[in-house]
Amino acid sequence: MPSGEDTHKFEFLSDEWIAAVALLRDEYHTEGLRAPVTLRANLVVTEVPFSSEDLLAYVDTSGGGLVIDRGQLEGPDLSIMVTWATAKALLVEGNPQAALSAFMEGKVRIEGDVGKLMAFQSGVVDPSTQQVAARIRALTA
Numbered sequence: 001m002p003s004g005e006d007t008h009k010f011e012f013l014s015d016e017w018i019a020a021v022a023l024l025r026d027e028y029h030t031e032g033l034r035a036p037v038t039l040r041a042n043l044v045v046t047e048v049p050f051s052s053e054d055l056l057a058y059v060d061t062s063g064g065g066l067v068i069d070r071g072q073l074e075g076p077d078l079s080i081m082v083t084w085a086t087a088k089a090l091l092v093e094g095n096p097q098a099a100l101s102a103f104m105e106g107k108v109r110i111e112g113d114v115g116k117l118m119a120f121q122s123g124v125v126d127p128s129t130q131q132v133a134a135r136i137r138a139l140t141a
Contacts, residue, residue: 008139010139010141013088014050017140018070021136039059041059042073042079043055043057043080045084049084058076061120066129079110080109080110080117082102083107086098090121
């Protein structure tokens with residue numbers, strides 16, 4: 001998918017979405033993407049609209065850019081149990097208020113270094129990372 005031509009939309013965390021995000025990550029790899037904070041987090045995503053089971057995924061910024069994939073990391077900074085809608089609001093829409101509201105309602109459980117998550121949410125991101133984030137939003141249904 002050439003730069004700027006994200007015409008297809010995919011459900012957040014679906015196999016197709018994961019593949020499309022990986023293509024973006026590969027496309028921008030040479031740009032020297034930098035996450036605001038190094039974060040390695042395992043996710044248990046509940047209430048997934050396209051699955052009857054919880055989805056295991058992870059977020060990893062230790063390589064510079066944002067990696068979101070299925071599976072679990074060894075020795076993560078934190079583990080988060082979160083609803084699909086809240087994960088989408090936080091990771092795709094960049095809406096930390098949705099995560100805070102869900103946390104206050106008991107819909108999010110966090111084990112580990114919460115400070116890293118807070119720093120990640122409030123950190124300043126470079127222009128290339130902002131561009132990737134916009135393209136991820138554009139390809140997410």
